[in-house]
Structures are given as structure tokens and as C-alpha cells.
Amino acid sequence: MNLKKLDNFKGINLLDIANEYGTPVYVYNLDKVKENYQKLFNSIPYENKKILFAMKSNFNVDILKTLRYLKCGIDAVSTEEIAYALDLGFKSEDILFTGIGISNEDIKYCISRGIVPNVGSIDLLERISKNHPGINISIRINPDFGHGHHDHVITGGPHSKFGIYESYLEEVKRITEKYKANVIGVHFHIGSGILDFEPYIRGIKKALDISRIFKTIEFVDIGGGIGIPYRENDNNFDLEKFGESISKLMDEFSKAEGRNVKLLLEPGRFLVAESGVLLAKVVEIKHTPLYKFAIVNTGFNHLARPVMYGSYHEIINISKIDSKEFEEIVVAGNLCESGDIFTRNEEGIEPRRIQKVEYGDILGIFDAGAYGYSMASHYNLKKFPKEVVVKDGYHRLSEKAYLKYVL
Numbered sequence: 151m152n153l154k155k156l157d158n159f160k161g162i163n164l165l166d167i168a169n170e171y172g173t174p175v176y177v178y179n180l181d182k183v184k185e186n187y188q189k190l191f192n193s194i195p196y197e198n199k200k201i202l203f204a205m206k207s208n209f210n211v212d213i214l215k216t217l218r219y220l221k222c223g224i225d226a227v228s229t230e231e232i233a234y235a236l237d238l239g240f241k242s243e244d245i246l247f248t249g250i251g252i253s254n255e256d257i258k259y260c261i262s263r264g265i266v267p268n269v270g271s272i273d274l275l276e277r278i279s280k281n282h283p284g285i286n287i288s289i290r291i292n293p294d295f296g297h298g299h300h301d302h303v304i305t306g307g308p309h310s311k312f313g314i315y316e317s318y319l320e321e322v323k324r325i326t327e328k329y330k331a332n333v334i335g336v337h338f339h340i341g342s343g344i345l346d347f348e349p350y351i352r353g354i355k356k357a358l359d360i361s362r363i364f365k366t367i368e369f370v371d372i373g374g375g376i377g378i379p380y381r382e383n384d385n386n387f388d389l390e391k392f393g394e395s396i397s398k399l400m401d402e403f404s405k406a407e408g409r410n411v412k413l414l415l416e417p418g419r420f421l422v423a424e425s426g427v428l429l430a431k432v433v434e435i436k437h438t439p440l441y442k443f444a445i446v447n448t449g450f451n452h453l454a455r456p457v458m459y460g461s462y463h464e465i466i467n468i469s470k471i472d473s474k475e476f477e478e479i480v481v482a483g484n485l486c487e488s489g490d491i492f493t494r495n496e497e498g499i500e501p502r503r504i505q506k507v508e509y510g511d512i513l514g515i516f517d518a519g520a521y522g523y524s525m526a527s528h529y530n531l532k533k534f535p536k537e538v539v540v541k542d543g544y545h546r547l548s549e550k551a552y553l554k555y556v557l
């Protein structure tokens with residue numbers, strides 16, 4: 151068990167929050183979001199850059215406002231995300247629309263709001279260029295390789311539905327020349343949960359090669375995907391080397407080409423995962439010949455990552471932080487499905503050594519700030535968890551401002 155995860159909530163009494171607001175509750179430390187944003191931004195010496203937050207990882211209104219205040223933009227994947235971002239005051243020039251399965255209506259909406267579409271297929275490219283001659287677009291390429299913590303989140307390479315393959319670049323040229331569309335950006339996103347910076351170097355080299363062909367390119371977007379160490383022995387992504395290497399490539403390109411191309415990044419997980427913890431109460435304890443189960447008042451309807459990818463999330467018994475009594479337990483959710491287990495890997499149950507659990511204890515499921523609430527559902531007709539935000543030591547309930555965009 152890795153008590154270090156508590157450091158992400160230094161000075162915050164999680165037990166008080168669970169008691170005051172009830173469980174299950176997501177708690178987000180906004181100061182941690184700010185810290186990670188600045189860490190990433192400052193790790194890149196290249197000046198002409200912008201970070202676009204991948205809203206799909208967390209659409210909590212206070213997280214979004216925190217990031218907007220820091221001058222972050224938005225990577226949007228739906229017209230709903232665009233509408234929400236604009237209403238929150240993000241400027242259209244700071245939003246890039248990178249959806250998949252994009253209709254002509256979606257594109258009309260995007261263009262009417264002054265947002266650049268990032269185009270990931272020849273079909274879409276042809277429809278946009280034909281219907282909107284002279285338009286500015288970005289192209290999403292598939293650089294023929296991908297990376298990520300699980301097959302489901304690898305978005306580059308031959309099995310992926312994303313991006314335009316390099317072998318189709320001639321088509322891109324033909325279509326954009328025919329309809330006078332301007333390719334102002336080149337983008338790749340190879341996957342999610344990447345702990346090694348080398349794939350970015352491979353990707354950026356390809357993107358810069360394309361920028362040599364399309365002289366109208368104003369920005370290179372290297373996507374999201376930067377991972378975090380969920381497990382104690384996971385590597386830390388080497389931000390320093392990453393920042394230096396990509397800056398060097400960007401500088402060399404700018405010098406050689408005599409144009410200052412902007413660098414865009416689209417992190418989701420890196421900015422918000424560590425800022426979030428899901429607090430739940432143990433509501434049933436059950437012994438079976440094989441295991442001791444602690445069943446909590448939440449499930450994969452609130453945090454789907456363990457069941458969906460076998461993902462590891464640190465679990466700490468917040469009610470017994472100082473206890474020296476440990477035991478092997480299986481933390482299970484309260485949904486009517488066998489797979490609803492938090493302490494699992496891809497194959498199935500993986501018991502965890504945590505502080506001895508009793509009925510009523512509050513468990514913290516850590517690193518839940520990315521792809522936690524944003525992937526939640528009402529399965530079993532359960533309510534969504536509350537969301538509490540903490541800033542400068544003060545906590546308050548966060549409004550569910552996104553609801554009007556989805557109902």
C-alpha cells in the first residue's frame with residue numbers, strides 16, 4: 151500500500167469531507183491541478199506553445215475554470231464539449247475539435263463558432279473541404295505506431311480507427327488543393343497512459359516532416375497521453391527530457407524553415423488524475439472460502455477503469471490511516487455484476503493488503519481525477535457521486551454545471 155498518494159491531499163482532511171458531504175464523493179484538489187499544469191508548462195522551454203486540456207478526462211466546472219484561469223485551452227471531442235467550453239469563457243481560438251464520427255451538422259456548428267476542426271479521415275476531409283471552400287483545418291495523422299496502458303486506449307497504428315494514414319497524404323494534398331482548404335495544423339495522438347517520452351519524439355518528427363510539405367501549417371499538436379505512476383513501482387514520465395527534446399526539434403524546425411510553428415499538447419490524465427480521490431464507505435463485509443470482501447457504496451458506475459482495463463488505483467483506509475493492522479482484502483463495488491471489483495487486474499480479482507477494514511470505514515480510491523466521473527453512468531439506477539473541490543485548504547460542493555449539455 152502506498153501512503154504517498156495522500157501527499158496529493160496534504161492538509162486536507164478527507165474524513166471530514168466524507169462526513170460532511172456524505173459518500174460516495176469525488177474530491178478534487180484544485181491546487182494539485184494547478185501544480186501539474188505548471189509543471190508540464192514549465193518543462194517545455196519552447197516559447198510558442200499552448201496546452202489544451204482534454205475535457206473528456208474530467209468536465210468538472212471548477213477544474214475547467216481553474217485551467218482557464220491558467221490560460222489553458224480545450225481539446226474538445228463533441229459539440230456538447232464545445233458549447234460548454236465556450237460558455238465557460240474559453241476562447242474559440244483556444245479550442246480544437248478532434249472528434250470521431252463527425253456529421254456535417256457537427257462541422258457546421260464547429261465552424262459557426264470559429265473553431266478549427268481537426269480532421270481524421272479522408273471522408274471527413276472531403277465533406278468539409280467541399281462544403282466549406284477555403285476553410286482552415288488541421289489534419290490528424292496516424293503515425294503508424296501507438297502506445298498506451300491498454301489495447302483499448304492505443305490510438306495509433308494499423309488497428310486504430312483514428313487518424314489519416316501517411317500513405318493517404320497525397321489524397322490530402324489533392325483534396326485540399328482542389329477546394330482551397332488550408333491545412334494550418336498537424337496533429338497526432340498515439341494513445342493514453344504513456345510513461346516513456348520516446349514515442350513523442352518519433353511522432354513529432356513525422357509531424358514536422360508533414361509541416362515541411364504543407365507550408366501553411368501554423369501549429370503542431372502532439373496530442374495527450376502522458377501517464378502517471380498509478381502503482382508504486384511505475385516509472386515517472388521524464389518531463390524534463392521530454393520538454394528539452396521536443397523543444398530542440400521545434401527550434402531546429404523553426405530555424406530551418408524560417409517560421410515559428412506553435413506547439414500544442416492535449417493532456418487530460420496528467421493534469422487531473424492525481425488531483426482526484428473517490429471516497430466511499432464500507433457497507434458490507436463478507437467472508438468467502440477464498441477472500442474477505444469489503445463492499446463499498448460505489449461501483450464501476452462511478453469508476454469504470456478497474457473493470458474496463460484492469461487498472462490499478464491505490465486504495466487507502468482513510469478511517470484507519472495510522473493503524474498498523476493490515477489484511478488482504480478484496481474491495482468490491484455495490485453493483486449487481488461479478489466484475490464490479492476495484493482490486494483487480496485484467497484477469498480478475500487481485501486482493502490488496504490494506505489497513506484492516508470494518509463496517510462504516512471510509513476508503514479512498516486514489517488517482518481517480520481522470521476518466522473517473524467523466525465515464526460514470528446510472529447503471530443500477532444509482533445516483534452520480536457528489537463532487538467536492540478543495541482550494542487553499544477550503545472545500546465546497548461543486549455544481550454539476552455540465553448537466554444542461556447532456557439532458
Ligand code: LLP
Nearest residue numbers: 204339342343374375376416417418419521
Ligand atoms: N487527445 C486526444 C485526441 C484523445 O483522444 C485523448 C484521450 C487525449 C488527448 C487525452 O489523453 P490523456 O492525456 O488523458 O491520456 N478512458 C481511458 C483513457 C481514454 C483516452 C481517450 N483519449 C482511461 O481511463 O485510461
